[in-house]
Amino acid sequence: MNEIYSHIESHVDESIQQLFELVRQPSISTQKVGFDKAPGVMKELLERNGFDAEIVPVPNDGLPTVYGYMAASENPETAPTLLFYCHYDVQPVDPLDLWDTDPFEPTQVGDRLYGRGMSDDKGNIGARLAAIRAFIDERGGVPCNIKMFCEGEEESGSINLPDLIAERGDDFKADACIWEGGGRNLNDDPFMYLGLKGVLGVGLSVRMLSGDAHSSYAAILPSAAWRLLRALQTIKDEDENILIDGFYDGITEPSPEAIAAVEALPDDAPEWLDTFGVSGFVKGLDGEDLRKQLTFQPTANIAGLDSGYQDAGLKTVLPAEAKAKMDFRLVPEQRPYDIVEKLRKHLDKHGFEDVEIEVLGAVNPYRTDLNSPWVQLVAETAEEIYGRKPVMTPNMAGTGPMFDFGDTLGMPIATSGIDHPSHKIHAPNENITVEDFLLGAKHAALIIERFARDWG
Ligand SMILES: [Zn+2]
Incomplete structure (x- = not known):
């Protein structure tokens, strides 16, 4: 050679x-x-x-x-x-x-x-x-x-x-x-x-008014922004549990070889902390537990939030519409289109039938x-x-x-x-x-x- x-x-x-x-x-x-x-x-x-x-x-x-x-x-x-x-x-x-x-x-x-x-x-x-x-x-x-x-x-x-x-x-x-x-x-x-995790990317949107209104009408008109925030709140709790019914169904323990491989990976936690300027990780995780969380756990991430006015100064507006983009990283037993269905049922169950879901990306996981x-x-x-x-x-x-x-x-x-x-x-x-x-x-x-x- x-x-x-x-x-x-x-x-x-x-x-x-x-x-x-x-x-x-x-x-x-x-x-x-x-x-x-x-x-x-x-x-x-x-x-x-x-x-x-x-x-x-x-x-x-x-x-x-x-x-x-x-x-x-x-x-x-x-x-x-x-x-x-x-x-x-x-x-x-x-x-x-x-x-x-x-x-x-x-x-x-x-x-x-x-x-x-x-x-x-x-x-x-x-x-x-x-x-x-x-x-x-x-x-x-x-x-x-x-x-x-x-x-x-x-x-x-x-x-x-x-x-x-x-x-x-x-x-x-x-x-x-x-x-x-x-x-x-x-x-x-x-x-x-x-292997790679899968992903489901969705756009969530809710429209409450036919057009933006003067914000003084917030006293009597419904707010799309608050409604979307409340819908998002139902998806994940403060302990990182994803609350969609059946979200974790079928997920099995990783194989002993897979666990051993993750345990043998270098500890790059200090590098993460430094790169992102944070003092700690979710749930206080560290060491092997942190690497296992990163490798083996699915996620529910808010990738974007959008409603109303964000330019210079203040505009007193009640926005007609609110939008979010979310991505869910999925582990080998999960399938994106199954998660879409479960997300739809979840939002309906919580009274958010009006929150629309648009699928933006769907990739199956593999290992x-x-x-x-x-x-x-x-x-x-x-x-x-x-x-x-x-x-x-x-x-x-x-x-x-x-x-x-x-x-x-x-x-x-x-x-x-x-x-x-x-x-x-x-x-x-x-x-x-x-x-x-x-x-x-x-x-x-x-x-x-x-x-x-x-x-x-
Ligand atoms: Zn690439």
Whole structure:
């Protein structure tokens, strides 16, 4: 593998320039910004790196997936097939004033490269392409068949992905899958995650008046803002219990291996406290209990609240309408559309039939078996590249559409990537280091090599 690693190192400037091309092209799926060009930029980059690439229309007028296929240089009919899941869409850039550089003008400051998507997930795409190009240049091709699935709607909840998988899933099937993410943690240990929580995102709204009224009429007219607040109050209590009937139904104890893996994770509580400027966590949690809460417990979060006037000074208004956005992070036994039904029943039961629910995002949770051979292969290769055993998270607290690949298409999934907690993903000043990029690229290369050897 030394010639492959040397190629990755000696061509790092070119690889970073390719990554910069991707970052320079905005692709904010939530706001549909940049998608006139972004799928084409992604497709062209796959083609330039040796893939047959296609812009795949997504059902329900979704933002397109870009898909690439590269056959093994020898015996492609019998060679195993590896799928890399990535996404070329990014999070919104606001608050823009907290960025030190233009989010869509990639900038190097010291050893860090800044820009929206530099880490999540364009950096992972770039690192994987760097690995693949090394095989092509050094050995005339890749040793296994490779599929690159680059989604365009991951950051806005992958809401159309299940329909795409139902329509064309067979095309994307592979013998194993490497997910986005993974990399190093705060202790510089390699880390892998083997699952993701699901999510249900909803908009809640209530309208009480045909139009805003003078606030003196609050003496006699009903308030939408107060009504929505009262409805929200019924959903969660002060001890973090979610009060929707049946919300926790079917949730089982995590496996002993999953619990042991969480216990073995590093204690990053001080970092959290420092990052968010808080003096403690909910319920006074700390240590292993804190990590178990983060990994194994579902949530009910208010992501946004909106009613009436919030600009300068005072406007004495009684707003006609109030709105909230909520997201529920779900654990493996839960399903988002089941939770919507339960939320509807809950609001009705409490007399809030007039509070409307709009589903904004729904992703099933997923967790890979910690003992699967695929997880072992990826863990062993991580140890070779990083020089230390990886720490494993049974599932991340965040969400992604692993279920559609792991469960619906039935392939084992593990992670490998360029991540580090200092990358500020989803936040202002998102960045990577060249070192993280190189490690991620080398790990991708070694996975390709071992997979081709052991999975034939
Ligand atoms: Zn991502």
